[in-house]
Amino acid sequence: MADMTFLIAMQARDSVVVSADNKILISSSAQDVFDKSVHAEKIHYWDGGVLTGTGEYCVIYRMLKYLRNGLDILLLPSLLEKEKEFRRREVGRCDQIDITQLIVSAPTEHGPRLYIVSSQSVEQVTPGELLIFFPLDYDFFSVSSNAISSLNASINAKESFSTPAKWVNFYAARFAEIYLLQHQGNEQISESFHMYFQASDFARTFFVPNAHHC
Template sequence: MTFIIAMQAEDSLIVSADNTTIAFSNRTAFRRNIASRKLHDWSGGVFTGTGEYGVVQHTLGHLIHGAALSSLPALLAHEKEHRRQEAGPNEQIDITRLILSAPTPHGPRLHIVTDDAIEQIGPGELLMFFPLDYDFFAASSEAISDLNATLRPKSAFATLDEWISFYAGKFAEIYTLQSENNELISRSFHVHFQAEEQSLMFFAENSP
């Protein structure tokens, strides 16, 4: 159960994720943990995913230990099947996909990994990933539209702090609205800012 915002600009990218993890013990009961870190550093930038948390973590392990980016679809499929053998059929396993950044000749770019493909995201894209059967847009439609309308490259800002502050505030507004409408989404979140010469991550408590 993850709410992720990812935006790709011409010279930079930003990825955020709430920090609530839901662990299901059977079909109806679950345990809620509000202190989870879903964004992870790797040598190319940031790594996260939606769906089953264990599958995401195990696939990240392959990448950290030297697996090629091109091998991730096959590794993701393998980890999904392994998890099904452990836990049985589960829709969260089936929908698991990865979101990560990696360097390219044109600067850092977001990539979406499924069982059979890697898609590189082009500049000007705003992506959101959210829990199943949840109308995320209704909870914060104006804030999401505003973020989409203000998607600008890092070079459009006078300083690093201005770039970070501008988007951290817009992301915080969306997470606040989402958490008010869905108890499985925390208003606190981790956020990763990446450009050619910078890569940094921090935790936004986003207190009321």
């Protein structure tokens, strides 16, 4: 299963927001697409936050067990490489397996933080950073460059909003605009998506149908 995820992750000073489209492509060993309409939730939960990623869906999902068993995040790279190799033995070599990396949220004394996990390293995301992942050979930025630039300029702490609802609605609207533009530019990205908000006192996922009506 090729996880052609369009993923946006945002690290604010006191909170994180993570989103992922909900379309999975089924492919043969030759990577010919059979079915473009399989839907799944790509944001997975563990006690400290969420796990998602880009690349091969099965590899990403199988990494969840390590977090749920309490493994230190710093130990994940070698296990990610192990799961990649196991998946290659199951299905053969595949570019999607090779590029698989994880996005993990976890609590810290300063609030939740995002981590990028590859087979070589774990990197903590700096507050104020906006991450966008799209593994296909496709110029995603030009499709929604203005919306992405606007979102990047509006990364604010949760505490800067008067209520949690205003925080959620503010970013849901901005993420929705980007997903809609991406869907219009490439049908392999679903216009609908899941969106996870995490702060020290708040953790909730929302499904955004984002249906466009002319």
